Amino acid sequence: MRRIRVAHAIVLLLTGPAAIAAEPADAPARAVDPRVEAALSAAKLAYIVDEGDFRLTYNVDGGRTQLVWVASGTAKLDQLEIRDVWSVASRGKGEPPPEIAALLLRENARMILGAWQVNQNAEEYLVVFSAPVSATADPDTLQEVIEVVMLSADRIEQQLTGKDEF
Numbered sequence: 001m002r003r004i005r006v007a008h009a010i011v012l013l014l015t016g017p018a019a020i021a022a023e024p025a026d027a028p029a030r031a032v033d034p035r036v037e038a039a040l041s042a043a044k045l046a047y048i049v050d051e052g053d054f055r056l057t058y059n060v061d062g063g064r065t066q067l068v069w070v071a072s073g074t075a076k077l078d079q080l081e082i083r084d085v086w087s088v089a090s091r092g093k094g095e096p097p098p099e100i101a102a103l104l105l106r107e108n109a110r111m112i113l114g115a116w117q118v119n120q121n122a123e124e125y126l127v128v129f130s131a132p133v134s135a136t137a138d139p140d141t142l143q144e145v146i147e148v149v150m151l152s153a154d155r156i157e158q159q160l161t162g163k164d165e166f
Contacts, residue, residue, distance in 0.1 A: 033072040035136060036083070040070070043139035045146070058150045064164045066154040068146050074135040081135040085114075085145050087153035088166045090127040095120070100127065100160065107156065113148050116156070127160065129153040 030052025040047050040054060047054045047070075054070040071083045090100075096118050104116035104127065114131030129152045133145040157166055 031072070033074070033083070033135070036070055036072060036142070039137060039139045039142045043143040045143060056146065056150075058147075058154075060150070060154050064154060064158070066150045066157070067166050068150045068153070070142070070146065082132040083135050084130050085133055085142075085149045086128050086130040087149050088126050088128050089153040089157040090160045091165070092125055092127075093123065094125070096125045096127070103156075103160075111152070113145065114152065127156065129156070 032049055032052055032054070036054055040056075045056055047056045049055075050069065052072050054072070056068045056070070058066045058068060060066050066087055068085060068087045070085050074081050074083045076082075092100075101118070104118065108115050114129055117128050117130060119126045119128055129149055131145050131149050133142060137145070153166065157163070
């Protein structure tokens with residue numbers, strides 16, 4: 001289910017605002033996980049609900065911003081229930097260049113929490129940093145994971161593009 005939610009958010013990013021506008025006005029809202037709502041509220045983190053997931057906009061040093069999503073949906077493995085926290089760092093046309101793929105593999109080797117991934121449709125790709133967190137994470141833990149994801153994505157966005165798109 002996690003891949004579906006991440007993929008849905010990525011499809012929206014790849015297709016742009018037109019995809020959002022194309023949804024019927026009476027489309028049912030997806031249920032949000034009240035555990036995430038409670039943790040974000042307790043951590044005093046502002047968010048909006050975006051297709052059933054939580055979207056946060058972080059102000060980063062130097063006047064930059066970075067978008068981060070916290071999934072409402074979870075995945076289970078026996079007693080382990082996790083959700084994804086992710087942020088987009090870059091987008092490009094076609095296939096990602098080999099030098100970007102090599103950079104992301106090198107970056108993955110140094111990461112303690114989370115990993116880089118490339119999500120692709122027929123025309124574009126997205127470079128995304130994603131980290132799992134316990135579905136029952138306390139506010140401090142959730143905030144820490146969000147900040148790791150945010151800082152990692154913003155750093156690579158700056159390195160790859162020099163822009164502040166996400």
